[in-house]
Every structure is written in structure tokens, then in C-alpha cells.
Amino acid sequence: MEAIPQSVWRWKIAAYLFLAGTGAGALIVGILGDFTGYVVSAKISVALGVPLVALSTWFLILDLGHPEKFFTAVLHPSTSWISRGFLIVSALLISGGVLTILWIWPCGRILDGNQGLRMAVEIIVLGLAVATCVYTGILIGIVVSRPFWNNPLLPVLFLISAVSTGIGGLFFITPIVRATLGVSSSETARFLIHLEWADMILLLSEGITIYLYLTVVYSRAPEAAGLLLRGKLSGMFWGGFLGAGLFIPALIELFDWADQKTPPLLALLITGTLLLAGGFLMRLLILAAGIRSPLIVRARFRVRPGF
Amino acid sequence: MPRWGMVIDLLKCIGCYGCQTSCKAENATPPGVTLARVEVSEVGSYPNVSRVNLPLLCMQCNSPPCQSVCPTEATQKRPDGIVFVDAEKCIGCKYCMIACPYGARYFVEDVRGYFGNQGLTPYEADGYPGHRTGTVLKCDYCRHRIDAGMAKGLKPGVDREATPACVINCMAKARTFGDLDDPNSEVAQLVARAQAFQLNPEFGTDPNTRYLPAGRSVAPMETPGARPAKE
Ligand code: SF4
Ligand code: SF4
Numbered sequence: 185m186e187a188i189p190q191s192v193w194r195w196k197i198a199a200y201l202f203l204a205g206t207g208a209g210a211l212i213v214g215i216l217g218d219f220t221g222y223v224v225s226a227k228i229s230v231a232l233g234v235p236l237v238a239l240s241t242w243f244l245i246l247d248l249g250h251p252e253k254f255f256t257a258v259l260h261p262s263t264s265w266i267s268r269g270f271l272i273v274s275a276l277l278i279s280g281g282v283l284t285i286l287w288i289w290p291c292g293r294i295l296d297g298n299q300g301l302r303m304a305v306e307i308i309v310l311g312l313a314v315a316t317c318v319y320t321g322i323l324i325g326i327v328v329s330r331p332f333w334n335n336p337l338l339p340v341l342f343l344i345s346a347v348s349t350g351i352g353g354l355f356f357i358t359p360i361v362r363a364t365l366g367v368s369s370s371e372t373a374r375f376l377i378h379l380e381w382a383d384m385i386l387l388l389s390e391g392i393t394i395y396l397y398l399t400v401v402y403s404r405a406p407e408a409a410g411l412l413l414r415g416k417l418s419g420m421f422w423g424g425f426l427g428a429g430l431f432i433p434a435l436i437e438l439f440d441w442a443d444q445k446t447p448p449l450l451a452l453l454i455t456g457t458l459l460l461a462g463g464f465l466m467r468l469l470i471l472a473a474g475i476r477s478p479l480i481v482r483a484r485f486r487v488r489p490g491f
Numbered sequence: 492m493p494r495w496g497m498v499i500d501l502l503k504c505i506g507c508y509g510c511q512t513s514c515k516a517e518n519a520t521p522p523g524v525t526l527a528r529v530e531v532s533e534v535g536s537y538p539n540v541s542r543v544n545l546p547l548l549c550m551q552c553n554s555p556p557c558q559s560v561c562p563t564e565a566t567q568k569r570p571d572g573i574v575f576v577d578a579e580k581c582i583g584c585k586y587c588m589i590a591c592p593y594g595a596r597y598f599v600e601d602v603r604g605y606f607g608n609q610g611l612t613p614y615e616a617d618g619y620p621g622h623r624t625g626t627v628l629k630c631d632y633c634r635h636r637i638d639a640g641m642a643k644g645l646k647p648g649v650d651r652e653a654t655p656a657c658v659i660n661c662m663a664k665a666r667t668f669g670d671l672d673d674p675n676s677e678v679a680q681l682v683a684r685a686q687a688f689q690l691n692p693e694f695g696t697d698p699n700t701r702y703l704p705a706g707r708s709v710a711p712m713e714t715p716g717a718r719p720a721k722e
Contacts, residue, residue: 192589193589248584249583249584249585249624250583256563257584258562259563264559264560264561266562270562324589326560327590328556328694329694477694479545479547479592481702481704
């Protein structure tokens with residue numbers, strides 16, 4: 185009998201993990217962009233990051249039975265990763281908010297003129313953004329009785345995917361920014377070409393990590409891995425995540441990059457959408473595959489507890 | 492300070508669901524919530540097939556993962572080992588349901604009754620307001636019975652009034668309750684037997700709810716200290 189997918193945490197938590205990762209990823213991309221001299225694109229990316237992280241917390245709160253008391257979730261940081269995540273994400277929102285306000289809008293002058301201070305703030309935001317991506321993997325990775333998650337590769341996978349979806353987010357809004365604000369320069373074009381190259385590497389590493397992950401997990405949680413590889417979720421896994429979310433965007437990026445010209449807006453829009461959808465689908469699938477270990481009655485019987 | 496524990500004898504359990512029903516009656520739990528339940532599985536393949544009845548409830552773990560992940564400290568452990576949820580503090584994040592290896596926790600979505608449009612029965616109307624919607628519910632070894640009984644000077648596990656409902660209602664006497672730290676208690680003596688086991692000890696939860704295996708011959712059980720029958 186095929187196992188029943190995990191159903192306690194569903195799409196809202198997947199949206200939380202995905203948006204927190206994507207927002208943090210966009211901040212990472214933006215800050216690294218600024219470090220390498222692509223100021224205009226860096227600003228777009230940073231401006232995208234903070235609202236996404238803020239939106240992610242909204243989904244977490246939406247999933248609570250008592251959303252009105254969400255702030256009490258901070259009370260147990262000594263052991264609870266929800267409390268710790270609350271602190272990490274809040275710190276990211278505050279520091280990212282400061283960076284956005286003082287560098288982009290409405291007081292953009294302040295950090296524009298002060299390279300040293302900007303760099304200091306950026307390093308703090310960068311650290312917290314990486315911590316946020318890793319945290320989303322630890323949150324579920326610490327659950328010992330769900331062997332599909334309980335794997336040190338999970339935070340790695342979420343970090344890689346977060347940066348990739350951050351790039352996806354930037355690809356997605358670049359055409360919109362160009363259309364509305366008219367921001368377009370050879371600098372952004374060059375940055376986008378570099379990002380296409382970087383994202384290809386990221387997608388390749390994501391594919392390799394997924395492969396290693398499933399190899400490790402297969403022996404410990406064959407039923408959970410089976411759900412993805414050939415069970416109920418296999419269509420979404422092979423066609424949705426691996427095909428549409430990983431392979432096709434990598435292919436578009438390869439063709440684009442080979443051109444070394446300003447990436448066409450339509451290609452950016454499609455790649456961005458696919459990267460974002462793939463990232464969300466990956467969180468959704470990993471959550472669903474996180475079923476419990478069967479209970480073992482004296483090595484002879486295996487009984488699977490519900491949900 | 493006692494440390495409450497329960498031993499469930501899988502050889503004696505006949506899978507009658509008496510514990511499940513008596514828990515529902517005692518705690519007035521809404522549909523979908525079965526704090527005590529029996530999981531019945533068929534195991535093996537033809538012609539060597541057997542059935543196993545596994546009564547489950549909160550294991551009242553000594554190292555409860557549900558408690559360590561709880562961000563609000565709504566889940567707490569009493570000095571007597573009982574793990575409970577303070578519904579006033581619970582924000583319904585369900586992290587504990589994710590973390591509990593035994594499926595012992597339930598989210599109270601809403602308290603619709605068992606009879607749909609007909610509304611709540613007087614019994615449901617009386618019992619359901621005790622549960623807060625949007626929070627998580629779990630078995631707490633009927634701590635209301637234990638506390639009230641002890642206040643009267645009764646002994647949980649010995650006096651019916653002070654003992655969890657599922658235990659006193661088990662017609663096969665498969666469930667035994669008492670103080671694990673009292674070497675003279677029946678539970679402590681059962682736990683001392685070689686065959687007694689915890690469910691999935693590899694999770695590191697160290698449950699206070701223990702089991703005796705179904706696959707054993709009865710004779711050695713009647714002679715404490717005898718070598719366990721080969722399984
Ligand atoms: S069985 Fe589950 S709910 Fe009960 S104490 Fe252990 S982890 Fe917590
Ligand atoms: S659902 Fe309630 S009891 Fe469970 S971890 Fe969240 S706050 Fe704690």
C-alpha cells in the first residue's frame with residue numbers, strides 16, 4: 185500500500201519556506217551584485233527581497249490556529265526552531281528594511297554616498313539572508329521521526345534553491361521594471377547575462393544535490409522517496425519540478441547566455457516564472473514526502489501512524 | 492514524586508476499541524480526534540499472515556520532541572512526567588504534530604458534532620466547549636482524574652476513580668497504569684520484564700508508555716524472572 189503524503193503542513197507552509205527563501209535569495213543576489221559593481225540591478229534585487237520575506241511571514245501566520253497571537257511564537261528560542269526562525273527572519277526584515285530605506289527609497293542618498301557604511305550594512309543583511317535560507321531547511325530537518333527531512337543536505341538544497349529562485353524573482357520583475365520605470369542600461373544587461381550563467385551552475389548543483397539527497401534518503405525512507413519517484417507525487421516531481429522548474433529554465437539560460445546579448449524580455453519572464461514555480465513546487469513536494477517512520481512493534485510488525 | 496507510566500500488553504489486546512471509545516466518552520473529543528486509538532494492521536504475506544492490534548496514545552515521553560519544538564511553551568511536561576498542552580498559550584502552529592513520532596497530537600479545526608446539521612447532542616454541547624478551536628489536543632493520561640483522585644487520597648492505577656479511563660475500561664485488562672518509580676507498583680514490575688519495550692526507542696524520546704509483545708508464549712510471563720520465551 186502506498187504511503188499517504190504528509191498533510192499537517194501544506195501549501196501555506198510551503199509558501200512560507202519558498203517566499204522566505206526567495207526573498208533572502210534576492211537579497212543575496214543583490215548584495216553580491218553591489219559588491220561586484222552592478223549597482224542598478226543590485227538595487228532592484230534588494231528592493232524585491234524585503235517585501236518577499238515580509239510576505240512569507242504572512243503565510244506562516246495564516247497557517248496558525250490563532251494568528252492573533254503569532255508574536256508569542258518567540259517565547260522558546262532555547263529549543264524551538266520556530267522561535268529561532270522568528271528571530272532570524274525579524275532581524276533580516278529589520279536590517280533589510282534599513283538597507284532598502286537608506287539606499288534605495290526614500291532616503292537613498294544616505295548609503296549611496298557612504299560606501300563603507302553601506303558595505304557594513306550589506307554584510308549584516310547577507311549573513312542574515314544566508315541564515316534564513318538555511319533555517320528553512322533546519323526547521324523541518326531536525327525532525328528525527330521523519331527521515332525524509334532529517335538529512336544535512338536539506339539546508340544545502342534549500343540554500344541553493346533560494347538563491348536560484350532569488351535570481352528567478354529578479355528575472356521576473358526586470359521586464360516589469362523596464363516597462364514601468366524605464367530602467368535599462370548596459371549594466372543591467374551584463375548583470376543579467378552573468379546571472380544566467382550563475383543560475384545554470386546553481387541549477388546544475390541543485391540537480392546534483394537532489395540526486396545525492398534522494399540516494400541518501402532512499403535507504404532510510406524508501407516509502408517517502410517512492411512517493412516522489414514513482415508514487416502519487418511523481419508527476420509533479422519529474423514533470424513539474426525537474427522538467428519545468430529545473431531543466432527547461434537551464435536550457436533557456438544556456439541559449440541566452442551563448443548569445444551574450446541583452447536577454448530578450450520574454451525569455452526572462454518565462455525563465456523567471458519557471459524558476460519561481462519550480463522552487464515553490466520543490467518545497468511543496470518535500471513537505472508532502474515528509475512522512476513518519478513506521479512504528480516498529482518488536483522488529484516483527486510495522487504499523488504506520490496516521491497523517 | 493511519582494512518574495506515571497502505562498504498560499499495554501499486546502498479547503491481551505483483542506482490538507475491541509474499548510479504549511478509543513472510553514477516551515471519547517471521558518474527554519468529549521470532537522470528530523477526527525482520537526487521543527487513544529487502535530491501529531490494526533495486517534502483516535506478512537499469504538499464507539503467513541497475522542493481524543496486529545496496536546493501541547496508541549501519547550507515549551508521555553521523558554524527552555518529548557513535541558515540547559522542545561513548541562515555540563510558545565504551550566506544551567509542557569509536569570514533574571510527574573505528564574506532557575500536556577496549555578490551550579490558552581497554544582497558537583496552533585502544528586509544529587508539535589510534525590515533531591511527534593507517534594501521531595499522538597490532533598489539531599482542533601472546529602467542533603462540529605458527530606451528527607452534522609442536527610446540531611450538537613446535549614453531551615457534545617456540554618463537553619466540546621472544553622476544547623479550544625485552533626489549538627492542539629493530546630492525551631494527558633486523564634490528568635483531571637489523576638489529580639482529583641489524588642486530592643482525595645486515592646492511588647492512580649489502583650483506585651478506578653484516579654486511573655485513566657482507557658485503563659479501567661479495558662475488558663481484556665491489557666492496560667496497566669501506575670508509578671514507574673515505585674518498584675512495588677504493577678507497572679514497574681511489568682516494565683522490569685525483559686520483553687517490555689518502548690515504541691521506536693531510536694527516536695530518543697524515552698516513552699513512559701511501554702508495551703509487552705504479542706508474539707510470545709504466555710507461560711514465562713506468569714513467572715517473573717524466568718527467561719523470556721523465544722520470539
Ligand atoms: S508521544 Fe508525541 S505528544 Fe506524546 S510526549 Fe511523546 S512526542 Fe509528545
Ligand atoms: S501547535 Fe500549540 S502546542 Fe503545538 S507546537 Fe504550536 S504552540 Fe506548541
